Amino acid sequence: MARLVDVIEMVINQMLDENDGSVIISRNTLAEKVNCVPSQITYVLSTRFTPGNGYIVESRRGGGGQITVMRAKPLSSTEYLKAMLDTIGRELSQQQARLLLQNAISRKAMNAREATIIMAACSDRALGKLDPDARNIVRADVFKNAIAGMLVDVNNNNLR
Amino acid sequence: MARLVDVIEMVINQMLDENDGSVIISRNTLAEKVNCVPSQITYVLSTRFTPGNGYIVESRRGGGGQITVMRAKPLSSTEYLKAMLDTIGRELSQQQARLLLQNAISRKAMNAREATIIMAACSDRALGKLDPDARNIVRADVFKNAIAGMLVDVNNNNLR
DNA sequence: ATAATGTGAATGTCAAAGAAAGTCAAAACT
DNA sequence: AGTTTTGACTTTCTTTGACATTCACATTAT
Incomplete structure (x- = not known):
């Protein structure tokens, strides 16, 4: 019932909370954990964790590739x-x-x-x-x- | 025979009563429950649950889409x-x-x-x-x- | 030794399919 | 006449999957 996007968003936010606003994730691993195709993770990152919403996302492909999600430092x-x-x-x-x-x-x-x-x-x-x-x-x-x-x-x- | 609009209005109001003035409904599901076409729900919402009557209605399309109906609390x-x-x-x-x-x-x-x-x-x-x-x-x-x-x-x- | 090349392991892209709600106008009531 | 009911069509958002790109590391050629 709950939308996949919402679940993924929650999981990432929880990880951010637990890690002081910055977390490194593996797209494939996370996808497997929430039972979806990997590109779904990409979709969530690009629709929810945008710079406009105060997030910075960096990534690296290839062996040992990873995605880093950071909450931008809080503005007034x-x-x-x-x-x-x-x-x-x-x-x-x-x-x-x-x-x-x-x-x-x-x-x-x-x-x-x-x-x-x-x-x-x-x-x-x-x-x-x-x-x-x-x-x-x-x-x-x-x-x-x-x-x-x-x-x-x-x-x-x-x-x- | 009670008019469809009245039935739907009643159903929604009942849900609002049971849920503290705020309820999330699925248009298709509700339509099926009261045996009407989905657009009839839209019609009722736009003729009965108007801001002028003290309601806020918001919605989202797409997979997992939903309609939220909120009633202003009768605070003096x-x-x-x-x-x-x-x-x-x-x-x-x-x-x-x-x-x-x-x-x-x-x-x-x-x-x-x-x-x-x-x-x-x-x-x-x-x-x-x-x-x-x-x-x-x-x-x-x-x-x-x-x-x-x-x-x-x-x-x-x-x-x- | 160094440069070039291959290989597997990631992430990125994009478009099609699916799942809801919205629109609008014609038909049917009252 | 004015509301209600219906249904075909549209728009928006999500989900999926095939294919492309990139990177680290191992292997081979010079």
């Missing part, structure tokens, strides 16, 4: 949010938004309530009246503006 | 926001949004930071790529979803 929440803004392009899918917010929470760059507000504001529900092609574009703008809103000095915003 | 401290949702029509101007947020702050229904996030998310700036006529319509949806997001029990959202 403001830095983190700014960096996040930079990674967002012209478009943003719902899932991308969700992942960004999840990571922001786990890095304490925002709290769960704030994340929920933003997720709701840029959900497909909220943008349902738009042309599907337009959605990801507008979502990117809504998302970026909401994040930018968090960076604004609360005593100096445009509500008062 | 959030009554104000719920009532506010009801007053918002199909369209919402920037000015109106700002006023609603200012009022919400003065009623302690949200804090300044949260209001700033929402204001930014539905600002003309965020919606700048849209046709001016479309802006107020989309803004209404973004605003409503954001508010509904605040009503969701944070421990119960589907970000984690």
Whole structure:
């Protein structure tokens, strides 16, 4: 029932937790452990453990080859949010938004309530009246503006 | 004979009752259970479980895809926001949004930071790529979803 | 001894198949 | 007239597998 991607993501994160944010894995061994084809590991690494999400992944092929996964050193929440803004392009899918917010929470760059507000504001529900092609574009703008809103000095915003 | 929509609505509400206001459903499975085509579930969700009614619905496609339905907790401290949702029509101007947020702050229904996030998310700036006529319509949806997001029990959202 | 070559052991790539949910408009109710 | 019901088609995300590439090490040729 549980998605393979989720299982793999969890396993890697657990290893990272146990090893101070840096772990060396063997793709084949891990694949065997979770009962999947090796390329599935590659898929998870490239969709979940991206630089944009704060991870660095290095690898070596050949005999004794290996994959190193590292959590990037923790940035301040403001830095983190700014960096996040930079990674967002012209478009943003719902899932991308969700992942960004999840990571922001786990890095304490925002709290769960704030994340929920933003997720709701840029959900497909909220943008349902738009042309599907337009959605990801507008979502990117809504998302970026909401994040930018968090960076604004609360005593100096445009509500008062 | 009870209408299909009513049956489905009841079933979902029952699940929500049994699961503390938040439930993850499989569209296909539920459709099979109540003997209807899957798209009927989508129809019910989009006509009954709207932000205006205090619900947040999120979904993921693909293998292991799922739909999450969340109900705002009937906390008295959030009554104000719920009532506010009801007053918002199909369209919402920037000015109106700002006023609603200012009022919400003065009623302690949200804090300044949260209001700033929402204001930014539905600002003309965020919606700048849209046709001016479309802006107020989309803004209404973004605003409503954001508010509904605040009503969701944070421990119960589907970000984690 | 050194350079070239072979060999097996890894990881990378990519596209097809599969598994869900979303869309939309026509038909059927009320 | 306005809602509900249905179903064909679309989009998104996951899973799999065949094939390509790279690397360390052993072996062979000069």
